[in-house]
Amino acid sequence: MxxxxxxxxxxxxxxxxxxxxxxxxxxxxxxxxxxxxxxxxxxxxxxxxxxxxxxxxxxxxxxxxxxxxxxxxxxxxxxxxxxxLGYLPQELGYHRHFTVAAFVEYVAILKEIVDRRQRAAEVARVLAATGLDRYARKRIRALSGGMRQRLGIAQALLGRxxxxxxxxxxxxxxxxxxxxxxxxxxxxxxxxxxxxxxxxxxxxxxxxxxxxxxxxxxxxxxxxxAELAGTATGHVWTADARDTSAHLSWRGGDNLWRHIGEQPSAGAQIVAPTVEDGYLLLSQRAGVR
Ligand SMILES: Nc1ncnc2c1ncn2[C@@H]1O[C@H](COP(=O)(O)OP(=O)(O)O)[C@@H](O)[C@H]1O
Ligand SMILES: [Mg+2]
CATH class of the missing domain: 3.40.50.300 (P-loop containing nucleotide triphosphate hydrolases)
Structure with a gap:
């Protein structure tokens, strides 16, 4: 082919x-x-x-x-x-003793940004873009999970x-x-x-x-x-009581039962589906628990 x-x-x-x-x-x-x-x-x-x-x-x-x-x-x-390519793997093997700036610089070298000044500018740019500039000298092992995730995003941005x-x-x-x-x-x-x-x-x-x-x-x-949400049109409804024929039901903050399923019960109130509804309906039909 x-x-x-x-x-x-x-x-x-x-x-x-x-x-x-x-x-x-x-x-x-x-x-x-x-x-x-x-x-x-x-x-x-x-x-x-x-x-x-x-x-x-x-x-x-x-x-x-x-x-x-x-x-x-x-x-x-x-x-x-x-x-x-810039790649954020799900599990990035960090060198925990590195500082934030040293780690990003190390990745920049691997990415063949050889000119020192250009590399320093690029490291500064991605740290600023991810809000990590204030933490440049912090060691990776001292970062919170969210900061580590931002560091992963920062290194992925190197070299545009x-x-x-x-x-x-x-x-x-x-x-x-x-x-x-x-x-x-x-x-x-x-x-x-x-x-x-x-x-x-x-x-x-x-x-x-x-x-x-x-x-x-x-x-x-x-x-x-919008098209994903649209796949659930007519398949999301609310009612005063739980409808056991639905794939999924939960009681909302308004105390009404919200349902996702194949066939709304008589008298149910059909509601406009969200992206999540479309996704949940697809998942249910595919047998994902
Ligand atoms: N290295 C691996 N060895 C054995 N099974 C794996 C490995 N990586 C992924 N899998 C299996 O392949 C399937 C898909 O995994 P993965 O691609 O990690 O899915 P996701 O990122 O959507 O959670 C899962 O059933 C997972 O257990
Ligand atoms: Mg995964």
């Missing part, structure tokens, strides 16, 4: 990856355009496996990947992809990458830090391709014009957040 490499920043066809008997990715096809794409799925869905393949850190068992028209399987093209892959960037951030992260992502210069994973639908609604839902290693939805 040949890929039409000029139409999209990232294209994936028939991608599969197993770990023993677990199908972490099962025949995944996807296309990613410029802008922010959110990869939404529960733990174990295959998000990290997919992102690590796109970041050229691991390889699939089968399938084709094209990043800016380059093939990560080819050694020279893989290097070319890495030069344009064309492709930014962020695996669970909002994990461990408090609400204010999540807002700052949203600001940061929406204000990055140069219109990079950004792929971020999350299991929180509100991150998607807030920052991702495109969303891909991954469940059990399969793509179950690709489109806009």
């Amino acid at each position: 040949t890929l039409d490499v000029h139409t999209a920043a990232v294209q994936v066809r028939g991608l599969s990856r197993r770990y023993g008997t677990t199908r972490a990715l099962d025949n995944v096809d996807l296309t990613v355009e410029r802008g922010v794409t959110g990869l939404l799925g529960p733990n174990g869905a295959g998000k990290t496996t997919l992102l690590s393949i796109l970041a050229t850190v691991s390889e699939p068992d089968s399938g084709e990947v094209s990043v800016f028209g380059l093939d990560p399987h080819d050694k020279a093209e893989r290097v070319a992809i890495r030069r344009r 990458p064309d492709l930014l892959i962020l695996d669970e960037p909002t994990a461990g951030l408090d609400p204010e830090q999540r807002l700052r992260f949203r600001e940061l992502v929406s204000s990055l210069p140069g219109d990079p391709v950004i792929m971020l994973s999350t299991h929180q639908a509100d991150d998607i609604a807030a920052i991702c014009p495109r969303v891909i839902v991954l469940l059990h290693g399969q793509v179950r939805f690709a489109g806009t957040p």
Whole structure:
């Protein structure tokens, strides 16, 4: 099969990856355009496996990947992809004795920013962008989880990458830090391709014009957040009493029971679905508990 490499920043066809008997990715096809794409799925869905393949850190068992028209399987093209890439792995192996600035500088050297002055300016830029400039001399082992997550984002921004892959960037951030992260992502210069994973639908609604839902290693939805919400139209309702036929029900702050299911009961009040409702309905239909 040949890929039409000029139409999209990232294209994936028939991608599969197993770990023993677990199908972490099962025949995944996807296309990613410029802008922010959110990869939404529960733990174990295959998000990290997919992102690590796109970041050229691991390889699939089968399938084709094209990043800016380059093939990560080819050694020279893989290097070319890495030069344009910023990656926040889910588990970044920090050198705990490093200071914040020393760690970012170390990554900048790995990223071939060889000119000293340019490197110092770039380190200062990413620390300021992530609000870490005040902590530049602090040791990593003394940072809180949220600050460490920001450090991971800072190093991913080095060199103004064309492709930014962020695996669970909002994990461990408090609400204010999540807002700052949203600001940061929406204000990055140069219109990079950004792929971020999350299991929180509100991150998607807030920052991702495109969303891909991954469940059990399969793509179950690709489109806009509004379209994802729209998939649950007519499937979300409120009532005074619990409806046991629903997939999910909970009592809201208004004391009404809110339901997500296939068939609203007679007399129920149909309500407009949210992005999370669309995601939960898809997950229920896919048998995710
Ligand atoms: N190194 C590994 N060895 C064995 N199983 C793995 C490994 N990495 C991931 N898996 C399994 O593959 C599936 C997908 O995992 P992962 O890609 O980490 O999903 P997610 O990031 O969405 O939580 C899970 O069932 C997970 O247990
Ligand atoms: Mg993961």
